[in-house]
Amino acid sequence: MKRIKYILAFSALFMAGCKSVLDVKPKGNYTTGNYWRNQSDAVDGVTGIYNVLLEEDYTGFNEFVFDNCSDDQVRGGDHDYDAAIEDYSYDASTYSVKVGWRWKYETINRANNVLIYVPKITDIDPAIKNRCLGEAHFFRAFAYWRLLLIYGEAPMVTEDDVVKSNYNKPKVSADQLRAQIETDLLAAADQLPESYGDGDKGRVSKGTAWGLLCKLYMNWEKLDKAIEVGNKVITNANYKLAPRYADNFSVATGNNSEMLLAVQTVDGSGYSDFITYHAPRNWNGWSFFYPTKGLVDEFEAGDPRKNICIMQPGDQVNIGTGIATYNAAASWTGYHYKKFCAWKPSGGLDYSLKTPLMRSADIYLLVAEAKIRLNGPGAGDAEIKAIRQRASATLPAVTNAGMKELMHERRVELCGENERQQDLLRWDKAKLVDIVALNAKPKLAYDGSVVTRGGAPRKFTRPKNYFFPMPQTEIDRSKGTLIQNPNY
Incomplete structure (x- = not known):
C-alpha cells in the first residue's frame, strides 16, 4: 500500500539519522490528545x-x-x-x-x-x-x-x-x-x-x-x-x-x-523477514523452515502445486541473476519452500513478495x-x-x-x-x-x-x-x- 510505503520510508530515514536527531529543531509534539484531528490522522x-x-x-x-x-x-x-x-x-x-x-x-x-x-x-x-x-x-x-x-x-x-x-x-x-x-x-x-x-x-x-x-x-x-x-x-x-x-x-x-x-511489503521499504527466513542460506536467505518427505509425498503425481511449493534436489531455480541447481545439502530435509521465495533480476531477495495470512x-x-x-x-x-x-x-x-x-x-x-x-x-x-x-x-x-x-x-x-x-x-x-x- 502506497501510504505504508511512504511512512516506512520516512521511518527508515529517521532511523538512519538518529545520531544527529538532537540537532534538528522539533516540528511537533503529538499525543493522543492532539493527534486525532482529521482524516489524514485517522x-x-x-x-x-x-x-x-x-x-x-x-x-x-x-x-x-x-x-x-x-x-x-x-x-x-x-x-x-x-x-x-x-x-x-x-x-x-x-x-x-x-x-x-x-x-x-x-x-x-x-x-x-x-x-x-x-x-x-x-x-x-x-x-x-x-x-x-x-x-x-x-x-x-x-x-x-x-x-x-x-x-x-x-x-x-x-x-x-x-x-x-x-x-x-x-x-x-x-x-x-x-x-x-x-x-x-x-x-x-x-x-x-x-x-x-x-x-x-x-x-x-x-x-x-x-x-x-x-x-x-x-x-x-x-x-x-x-x-x-x-x-x-x-x-x-x-x-x-x-x-x-x-x-x-x-x-x-x-x-x-x-x-x-x-503482509504488505515493498522492496526497498516495508521490509519483512518472512522471505529471508524461508530462502536457502546460499541464495541470500537464512534457511529456517524445511518441508518433510511426508509433506512432499502427499502431493499426487501431476499436481503442479508440488513444483510451485517445494524445492527438491535437482530442481532448476531462477535466483534472479541466473538458473541455479538446488542441492539436498542446502537443507536438513533436502527440501525448501519455493512458494515463499522471490529474487530480483539484479540479485538478492525481492521483498515485494507478500506474506499470505x-x-x-x-x-x-x-x-x-x-x-x-x-x-x-x-x-x-x-x-x-x-x-x-x-x-x-x-x-x-x-x-x-x-x-x-x-x-x-x-x-x-x-x-x-x-x-x-x-x-x-x-x-x-x-x-x-x-x-x-x-x-x-x-x-x-x-x-x-x-x-x-x-x-x-x-x-x-x-x-x-x-x-x-x-x-x-x-x-x-x-x-x-x-x-x-x-x-x-
Whole structure:
C-alpha cells in the first residue's frame, strides 16, 4: 500500500539519522490528545496497525515457528530454543513462547486507540471513518485470534479499559475470547468495503472479516455458522480464486482477489523477514523452515502445486541473476519452500513478495469440511472440486469425498501457510485424527532417513499441548493477577 510505503520510508530515514536527531529543531509534539484531528490522522493511525505485521517476532517470522510442531516441516537455522517448540519441551520462559505476546497486544492497543478517537473526528469522509473503524475491529479480532490459538486464554483489553487505564487484567476463558473476536468481526464486516481500488489494495475487506469469522466458527465447533459465513466469501466474485495457484506467490500478482489477508511489503521499504527466513542460506536467505518427505509425498503425481511449493534436489531455480541447481545439502530435509521465495533480476531477495495470512482457498476447504462433518461424504465435493480444478484440470476428479480427501487437499493447498498444526489440533479434539500417534512417528528427509535435527519421534500430551504456557515475564509483571495456564 502506497501510504505504508511512504511512512516506512520516512521511518527508515529517521532511523538512519538518529545520531544527529538532537540537532534538528522539533516540528511537533503529538499525543493522543492532539493527534486525532482529521482524516489524514485517522488513516495514518490505522496504517500503524498494519505496520505491526512487519515485525520479525510477529508475522514476520515467529508466528510460523509454531507450525514446526506439525508433521509438515522441521526447524532450521540457528535458534536452538526453537527445538523446545518442536519437541514440546518448552516452558513459560522459552523465547518463542513469550516474544510474540508483545506484538499482539501492541496491535490491540493501536486498534483500541482508533476505536476511541476516530469516532470523535468530524473532519473526515463518513465512508473513510467507517472503513477505519472496521479495520481496527478486524485487527483487534486478529490479535485475539492469535492469542486464542497459541495460549487458549489471555487478558482482554478493550476501549473502556484504556479510558480507565485498566491494563493489569486477569485472563478470560477461551469462550470469552471467541465471543469478543466474533463481536469485532461482525462489526468489521458491517463497516468495511467489499473491495478496493488499486491504490488501496491490501487493506482488509468484508471478505477478510468473513473469512476469519469462518475460521473462528470452525475452532468453536459451530459448523453451521462456519458454512453460513464462509459462503459469503466463496460465492462473492470479489474473493474468487486466483486464475492460477502460483498467482498467490508472485510479486506481480500477490494482491489478487483470493488474498484475503497478507503482509504488505515493498522492496526497498516495508521490509519483512518472512522471505529471508524461508530462502536457502546460499541464495541470500537464512534457511529456517524445511518441508518433510511426508509433506512432499502427499502431493499426487501431476499436481503442479508440488513444483510451485517445494524445492527438491535437482530442481532448476531462477535466483534472479541466473538458473541455479538446488542441492539436498542446502537443507536438513533436502527440501525448501519455493512458494515463499522471490529474487530480483539484479540479485538478492525481492521483498515485494507478500506474506499470505489468509486465502479464499482456505475458506473453500473449511466450508467443505463443515459440510462433510455435518452431512457426510460428498457434501463438500463442489468446494474441493473448485480447489483441485484451479490447481490443474488434469487432476483426477474427487467424488463422494470424505474427511480423508479433505485433509489431503488442505495439506497440499495450504502447505507452509501456518495451518497444518492448527488443523491437526482441531481434528484431534474432534476425534478425527490421533495427534499423539502422529507425533510418535519420525519426520523424514528426502532420502527416507530420519531428519537429524527435529526428526525424532515426539511425545504430545493431551490436553497440555493443545496450548502453550503464558509468558512467565507477563505473569511476574502482573504481580499475581495473571494465573498460568493449566498443566504448566
